[in-house]
Amino acid sequence: MQVTRRGLLGGAVGLGAALATPRLLRAEAVAMRPLSGEELVDAAQLGGDVGYIVADARSGLVLESRDANKAMAPASTAKTITTLYALETLGSDYRFTTSLLGTGPVAGGVLQGDLILAGGGDPTLDTDGLADLAARLVKAGVSGVAGRFYTWGGALPYASEISDDQPVHVGYNPSISGLILNYNRVHFEWRRGSGGYSLEMDARGAAHKPKAYTIDASLAARKSPAFRYSQSGGKEHWSVASAALNKHGSLWLPVRQPDAYAGDVFQTLARAQGCPLPAPQPLRALPAGAQVITARQSTDLPRILRDMMRYSTNITAEAVGMTATAARGANAARGPSGAAMSQWLAQRLGGGKARFVDHSGLGANDRISALEMVRAVTLLGPKVGLRGLMKPFELRDDNGGKRQSQPFRVDAKTGTLNFVSTLTGYMTAPDGTELTFAIFTGDLARRQRAGDSGSGAWVRRSKVLQSRLLERWAALYG
Structure with a gap:
């Protein structure tokens, strides 16, 4: 179900926020717009769960969403939360x-x-x-x-x-x-x-x-x-x-x-x-x-995190996340440290469902909703320069190949596991409108049943869906 320009993510960090009651787009408006989100999801033929949300980066206004409250495996987009956690805890001048x-x-x-x-x-x-x-x-x-x-x-x-x-x-x-x-x-x-x-x-x-x-x-x-x-x-x-x-x-x-x-x-x-x-x-x-x-x-923490986000180095995420937990005086062992980061995020966002067992997203047991991810990116990200630490994202064509050109800019963190593909970050629409988004796809039942058999093709379809959604939002809200 879609919602358009209805909900606010929350005007201040620490305040609770929920999506407003969804409303269907009017039929006459749909006819003039690109394929709906539901149509794009159906075309991707992924099965499992698909959750997404896009919001105005300045106002926090929720523009469109689907199952945004569903807690899902974030894969390496968990490193986005680890980055926010480490920078707030350790500071940008921190060096190992x-x-x-x-x-x-x-x-x-x-x-x-x-x-x-x-x-x-x-x-x-x-x-x-x-x-x-x-x-x-x-x-x-x-x-x-x-x-x-x-x-x-x-x-x-x-x-x-x-x-x-x-x-x-x-x-x-x-x-x-x-x-x-x-x-x-x-x-x-x-x-x-x-x-x-x-x-x-x-x-x-x-x-x-x-x-x-x-x-x-x-x-x-x-x-x-x-x-x-x-x-x-x-x-x-x-x-x-x-x-x-x-x-x-x-x-x-x-x-x-x-x-x-x-x-x-x-x-x-x-x-x-x-x-x-x-x-x-x-x-x-x-x-x-x-x-x-x-x-x-070492070099300063932001440069370490920029490389971590670009190359998705798991050991870097674990080291900086556990170091941040130790600096807070909590148990820095891997599982408890993930729980400490979950508690920190809930405090900063005024509640939530996020549950982390690690800081890298390498395991499939982490959980966070697309809504919580976008709230973190929108409300906490600007204070630590999160967008500048993310990697430019290149749109995919219908065959999964990279497009030769794209009319708008996207800076994002990707995440990939077998039958899990995620994306979160910032986009600048053609007219200069700044948006934040999270797109989570995952079929954990198939992951458990099939291992990596067929995962490559599934992930390619997910990445195509991510690109089509970004193009839709650029056309509608830019």
């Missing part, structure tokens, strides 16, 4: 810090105590950044350590993976820790030569390519599954089906022991700087009295 701590003085170039690589939850720390930290250690006068070398990732609660319903080998579903390196991924490369395959695991950056000694791979004479994972002896092991490999290729695999991985790589980089270190050991708690020898800060 990775530190090297010492438990004793430096004498004759030797640290008379233990060295600790302490993560601060920086999701953007890469191998080149870790190499810079090793160089800073040597510049600070340390060329050796009399004690032990520890790694500490306790700034964030550990989780072995973001979601438990993903394939074992996908790099977008790594572990979570306060010590994050290369988005907690390791680079796996294979090459077939005259003597068979050579396999390599490394932690490559733009300027450095250290071997990953805590993670290895071996070939197995099987057709499937392509990857199997195990741990033993403090190391991670990947078994790869030889039938799944072509002549040469590479991919990023998820890391499950991130503290050991980062410590291993740092040991190699420090040795290259002339500072040999003992084998890294995990540390449960930072010792009292440990002093900062040197540290490295």
Whole structure:
């Protein structure tokens, strides 16, 4: 059912708002307009649930909606809420810090105590950044350590993976820790030569390519599954089906022991700087009295979030969301942290149905309505410059391909899971009218029943529907 220019999202943050009683468009008006929303939904042949809403970005006036109050899986559009949550909690000047701590003085170039690589939850720390930290250690006068070398990732609660319903080998579903390196991924490369395959695991950056000694791979004479994972002896092991490999290729695999991985790589980089270190050991708690020898800060939070929104990096969303929860003094573990963000959103919007179990939307158990999403985008987004952190959205043609041109601008966050496709953001109509919108589609029953079989075609149809709805709104309200 459609509503046109009837409801207000709410003039101030914290005030409750509900859609006004829907009214059908007059038949004579329909005849002069593009296909109705219902006709577009019918043409998409998606099944499951379709909810959407479009509003005037300045006044909050609801222009059109369908099942906007229905709580649905947001997929990666959940990162929109995480962005708002993190910026309001941490502030735009926030930077993550990775530190090297010492438990004793430096004498004759030797640290008379233990060295600790302490993560601060920086999701953007890469191998080149870790190499810079090793160089800073040597510049600070340390060329050796009399004690032990520890790694500490306790700034964030550990989780072995973001979601438990993903394939074992996908790099977008790594572990979570306060010590994050290369988005907690390791680079796996294979090459077939005259003597068979050579396999390599490394932690490559733009300027450095250290071997990953805590993670290895071996070939197995099987057709499937392509990857199997195990741990033993403090190391991670990947078994790869030889039938799944072509002549040469590479991919990023998820890391499950991130503290050991980062410590291993740092040991190699420090040795290259002339500072040999003992084998890294995990540390449960930072010792009292440990002093900062040197540290490295990330770029500012808005730039981190802009990249997160553009590339939809799940580990970034989890790290910034959990860091925000910790800053609020709440339980920052993945599930409780998602609940804390849900409570925050309900407080800011004056109630609602949103329920988050994570900050990335990678799992299918998050829930938020299109109405709540648009209220957050409309009421909270302008204060933190949300539109500038979103990615330009390109309209699709009827075959799912990108249009060569479009007469209006859209900045949005997409979300995709098997049989879930979502979109939210801002659009500027041809006459300059600013609109906010959310379009949620999902068939969770089919997702559970069919896995990924047929999901690609379904998602393409959903993206076509999203484009047709945006074109409809540009024509009607611009």
